[in-house]
Amino acid sequence: MPGADFGMVQGMAHDLAHAFPGGMVLVSFLLLYQDRMSGLLNAFGLHALVLALGVAWQAWLQDAPHLYVTAAIALVFKAVAIPTALRRIVRRLKIERTIETVVGIGPTMLFGMGLVALAIVVMLPVTVGVDPVAREDLAFSLSVVLLGLLMMTTRRNAVGQVVGFMSLENGLILAAAGAKGMPLVVEISVAFSVLVAFIVIGIFLFRIRERFDTVDVHALYLSRGERP
Amino acid sequence: MTGLGSQALAVVLAVPAAAALLLALLPGYRAAARLNVAACLATLAAALCLLGARPPAGPFLHVDDLNVVFIVLNTFVGFTTSAFSAGYIAHELETGRLTPTYLRFYHAMYQTLLFAMNVALVANNVGLMWVAIEVATLTTVVMVGIYRTPEALEAAWKYFILGSVGIALALFGTTLVYLAAQPVVGQGLPAMAWTTLMTRAAAFDPALLDLAFVFLLLGYGTKVGLVPLHAWLPDAHAEGPTPISAVLSGLLLNIALYALLRFKMLLAANPDALAPGPLMVGLGLISVLFAAFMLYRRRDVKRMFAFSSIEHMGIITFAFGMGGPLANFAGLLHMTMHSLTKSAIFYGVGQAAQAKGTQRIADIGGLTETHPALGWGLVAGVVAIAGLPPMGIFMSEFLLVSSTFARAPWLALTLVAGLLVGFGALMLRLHSLAFGEPTTGRSQGDAPVRAGRLPMFAHLALVLAAGIHLPGPLTAWFQHIAGLLG
Numbered sequence: 277m278p279g280a281d282f283g284m285v286q287g288m289a290h291d292l293a294h295a296f297p298g299g300m301v302l303v304s305f306l307l308l309y310q311d312r313m314s315g316l317l318n319a320f321g322l323h324a325l326v327l328a329l330g331v332a333w334q335a336w337l338q339d340a341p342h343l344y345v346t347a348a349i350a351l352v353f354k355a356v357a358i359p360t361a362l363r364r365i366v367r368r369l370k371i372e373r374t375i376e377t378v379v380g381i382g383p384t385m386l387f388g389m390g391l392v393a394l395a396i397v398v399m400l401p402v403t404v405g406v407d408p409v410a411r412e413d414l415a416f417s418l419s420v421v422l423l424g425l426l427m428m429t430t431r432r433n434a435v436g437q438v439v440g441f442m443s444l445e446n447g448l449i450l451a452a453a454g455a456k457g458m459p460l461v462v463e464i465s466v467a468f469s470v471l472v473a474f475i476v477i478g479i480f481l482f483r484i485r486e487r488f489d490t491v492d493v494h495a496l497y498l499s500r501g502e503r504p
Numbered sequence: 505m506t507g508l509g510s511q512a513l514a515v516v517l518a519v520p521a522a523a524a525l526l527l528a529l530l531p532g533y534r535a536a537a538r539l540n541v542a543a544c545l546a547t548l549a550a551a552l553c554l555l556g557a558r559p560p561a562g563p564f565l566h567v568d569d570l571n572v573v574f575i576v577l578n579t580f581v582g583f584t585t586s587a588f589s590a591g592y593i594a595h596e597l598e599t600g601r602l603t604p605t606y607l608r609f610y611h612a613m614y615q616t617l618l619f620a621m622n623v624a625l626v627a628n629n630v631g632l633m634w635v636a637i638e639v640a641t642l643t644t645v646v647m648v649g650i651y652r653t654p655e656a657l658e659a660a661w662k663y664f665i666l667g668s669v670g671i672a673l674a675l676f677g678t679t680l681v682y683l684a685a686q687p688v689v690g691q692g693l694p695a696m697a698w699t700t701l702m703t704r705a706a707a708f709d710p711a712l713l714d715l716a717f718v719f720l721l722l723g724y725g726t727k728v729g730l731v732p733l734h735a736w737l738p739d740a741h742a743e744g745p746t747p748i749s750a751v752l753s754g755l756l757l758n759i760a761l762y763a764l765l766r767f768k769m770l771l772a773a774n775p776d777a778l779a780p781g782p783l784m785v786g787l788g789l790i791s792v793l794f795a796a797f798m799l800y801r802r803r804d805v806k807r808m809f810a811f812s813s814i815e816h817m818g819i820i821t822f823a824f825g826m827g828g829p830l831a832n833f834a835g836l837l838h839m840t841m842h843s844l845t846k847s848a849i850f851y852g853v854g855q856a857a858q859a860k861g862t863q864r865i866a867d868i869g870g871l872t873e874t875h876p877a878l879g880w881g882l883v884a885g886v887v888a889i890a891g892l893p894p895m896g897i898f899m900s901e902f903l904l905v906s907s908t909f910a911r912a913p914w915l916a917l918t919l920v921a922g923l924l925v926g927f928g929a930l931m932l933r934l935h936s937l938a939f940g941e942p943t944t945g946r947s948q949g950d951a952p953v954r955a956g957r958l959p960m961f962a963h964l965a966l967v968l969a970a971g972i973h974l975p976g977p978l979t980a981w982f983q984h985i986a987g988l989l990g
Contacts, residue, residue: 402711406683414683421676425669437665444672451679457691458682459631 289337293409296330297416297450301392304423307443308388309381313366313435317359320439324354327446331453337409338456346453354442362435378430391422413454420447509559513567513626515550516575519543520619528612533597533604536611537590543615544583547622551579561699566628569985574625574762577840581754581847582618584959588851589614589747591956595858596745606650610745617643617751624759630678630696633763637674637727640756641667648744659739666736670726674763677719681770684712698766705773713770713777720767721783727760729814730821731791741810742863746854749806753813754847758839761817765824765989772827772990784825785915791818792922799929805853805865808933809846812889815926816842822919823904824989830907832986837974838900841967845888845897848963852882855957860943865933870942877957883938884964888971890930891923896970 303323310316328351335343377384399415406414424444428437452458523543530536554575558567567575593610596602602610617640624636645667649660685695688707694700705713726733741749768784771777795815802808820842823835855878860868871879888895901923908916 398715402715403683404711405687405709406712410683414680418676421672424672428665428669434661441665441668441672444669448672448675448679451676455679455683456686457695458679458686459629459693459696 290409292333293330293337294412294416296326296333297413297420297454299326300330300446300450301416301419301423304420304427304443304447305385305388307439308384308423308427308430311377311381314363316436316439317362317366320443321355321359323443323446324350324358327450328355330450334409334413334453340457343453346449350446350449354446358442362439366435378432384426384430388423388426391426392419395419395422407456410454410456414451417447417451417454420444420450423447508553509557509567512550512553512557513559513565516547516554516579516622516626517565517619519546519550520615520622524612524615524619527615528608530611531604531608533593533607533611536608537586537593540611540614541583541586541590544579544586544618547618548576548579548583551575561628563693563697564629564632565626566697566699567626570765570988571625571762573836573840573981573985574758575622577758577843578618578621578625578755581843582621582751584962585747585750585754585847585851586614587956588750588854588959589745592745592747592854592858599858601651602745610647610650613643613647614747614751617647617756621755621759625762628697628699629693630681630698630701633766634671634675634678637724637759637763638671640759641671641727644740644744644748644752644756647748648740650745651743653743655739656743659736659743663736663740666726666733670723670733672723673719673726674723677716677723677767680712680716680719681767684708684716701770702773705770706775708774708777710774710776710778713774717767717771717778717780717783721764721780721787724760724763724767725787728757728764728817728821729791730787730817731794731814734791734795734814737814738807738810741813742804742807746806746850746857749810749854750847750850753810753850754843757813757817758843761820761824761839764821768824769989781825781827784821786825788818788820788822788825789915789918789922791815792822792919792926796922796926796929799926800932802933803865804863805857805868805933805937806850806863808865808929809849809853809889812926812930813842813846815922816846816889819901819904819919819923826904826908826911826915827990828907828911829983829986831904832989833982834900834904834907836982836985837970838897838904841896841900841970842889844963844967845885845895848960848967849882849885849889851957851960851963852878852885856882856937865937867943868937869940870938872938873942879938881957881960881964883934884968885960886930886934886938888964888967890927890934894968894971896967899971899974 300323303319303326306319307316307323310319328347331343331350332347335341335347395418396415399418400411403411403414421444424440424447427440427443431437431440520543523539527536527539530539554567554572558572559565561568593602593607597604597607620636620640620643624633624640627633627636645660645664648663649656681701682695685701685704685708687709688704689695689700722733726736729737741752744752764784768780771780792815795811795818798811799808799815802811816838820835820839823831823838856868856871856875857863859875859878862868871882873879888897891897891901905916905920908919
């Protein structure tokens with residue numbers, strides 16, 4: 277560090293760079309215990325918003341203007357457009373208050389904490405050589421990815437699983453943005469693939485609704501593939 | 505000659521992309537089916553040109569000795585499947601399982617899938633490869649659900665969820681690879697290009713590479729269908745249209761395996777990184793054993809051959825995990841033979857299911873009596889996939905087992921046990937399918953089967969020829985690649 281002042285600014289910059297990913301982990305926990313659709317979608321919007329802030333901060337820190345694009349995509353597309361669209365679907369399908377979970381909230385939260393601990397234990401020793409900002413960033417993003425996986429497995433509802441998947445993708449973008457100078461290809465493509473994935477899901481929801489009058493994935497599993 | 509190579513590469517990518525657009529707009533299904541075949545043929549021709557003339561490696565695309573084999577295999581099976589599909593879908597249209605609108609969609613998706621697979625193979629960029637595999641996954645998800653029955657939707661949803669989790673883990677692994685490369689290679693595109701990664705791999709941080717490989721193995725392993733990440737595979741094969749089952753088994757599983765192989769080579773080039781072999785051997789062996797036992801309880805014929813695909817992907821992963829020139833050679837040969845044989849079997853099974861109006865094994869009986877050509881073709885296919893001489897799969901399995909015996913007898917014994925168990929199940933089912941009490945179709949009697957038999961017999965002839973005599977140049981070529989794989 278060349279000077280004390282500069283050191284302090286650097287320190288604050290790093291603190292903020294850690295604060296946003298840390299915030300995402302917290303919001304992931306928020307997502308885990310939502311029991312109403314509107315709350316779930318609001319929490320997801322917040323998740324994407326924190327992601328956008330974190331990526332924008334990384335863009336400033338790394339002096340990488342292309343990351344602002346990624347941040348903007350996260351803000352416009354994920355924090356606003358997708359939750360709005362999902363809210364409409366939820367309203368049209370009249371499933372506002374039905375979130376069925378496989379496991380209770382308490383055990384899920386405990387398990388989630390275990391996953392975060394695991395992510396930190398795995399990531400920190402491995403990334404000793406990596407630059408310090410990216411290091412904690414990776415541990416946090418792995419936590420977000422694992423929490424997203426947990427959410428997907430504990431939700432029976434199709435919309436709940438989709439939100440879990442998108443929070444997982446948020447974690448991936450966080451990791452990619454933290455990796456210094458990673459080419460734009462990946463960020464854009466991830467954003468793009470989320471769009472594609474969303475379209476696919478939209479078709480799915482539409483069809484599922486059409487066939488079963490429910491978006492509870494459990495109804496699908498009633499029709500076992502192996503017919504007698 | 506490089507000019508020709510670049511043009512061929514452009515054709516391999518541009519033709520499927522353009523065809524996908526055209527097919528999305530073209531209303532008549534007959535013309536669409538023909539255009540589909542023609543586009544696949546053009547792609548195959550261009551892929552064959554790549555054998556002779558290589559384009560120079562660019563920042564995004566490259567063709568080398570390893571991926572050119574996959575490209576040729578990919579475009580060849582893509583072409584024969586499109587020929588099979590033309591007859592198959594005509595029947596589906598007649599029986600009302602698909603409507604013309606869905607067929608338009610189906611053809612466009614078929615070409616998109618081929619495009620995505622070709623991009624994944626020629627990508628020189630780790631990120632681009634990942635994107636292409638994701639696109640390929642999404643197109644197949646849609647195709648699996650195209651019949652819109654509850655079972656098809658369940659299969660597609662399961663495939664989508666498991667596939668995207670796998671893909672997500674793979675992206676995390678990809679990011680870690682970039683982080684390992686970035687301090688050595690520098691920021692930006694070169695740190696994601698295979699050509700630079702391979703030459704500089706020795707200086708990468710081994711701990712990061714190890715962790716990356718674990719994620720990549722789990723991620724792309726889901727797409728390969730390795731046990732215990734295989735749950736999507738049988739459903740997706742059973743509920744989608746049969747041409748898609750053939751392409752899934754014959755090609756898409758290979759593409760994911762190709763990605764794994766590339767990363768394995770990367771780890772092998774770093775002296776301090778963990779040896780990826782034992783992990784792959786372990787997963788491969790578990791897949792073989794699990795699938796072999798699961799084969800016994802199948803009632804659905806397509807589901808049974810899907811489990812057989814899990815078994816064979818296990819064998820191939822095992823072979824590449826063992827490594828060394830002989831096992832790698834066996835793995836490459838087995839992969840090629842499995843692609844050809846399994847797609848041939850699906851062509852046969854698809855026609856049999858159409859002729860009998862059902863996929864239940866119990867309701868498909870005595871095929872050799874009711875449909876002799878189809879029945880005997882299926883017999884030949886099952887004999888080949890079970891690993892009996894003189895077919896090509898016997899040769900690759902024999903090579904693999906004998907080379908493993910010399911190095912790790914217990915592993916070889918376990919593998920042989922798995923192979924024998926699977927063999928028993930296949931023979932049991934083959935007996936009732938081909939020689940059992942003849943059954944008539946449940947719904948529409950013995951409807952005429954439209955799909956031509958040529959694709960099936962062409963594949964089987966190739967497999968037989970490879971089993972009897974492998975041409976010298978091909979052997980030399982595979983030996984060269986086996987050496988590269990380390």
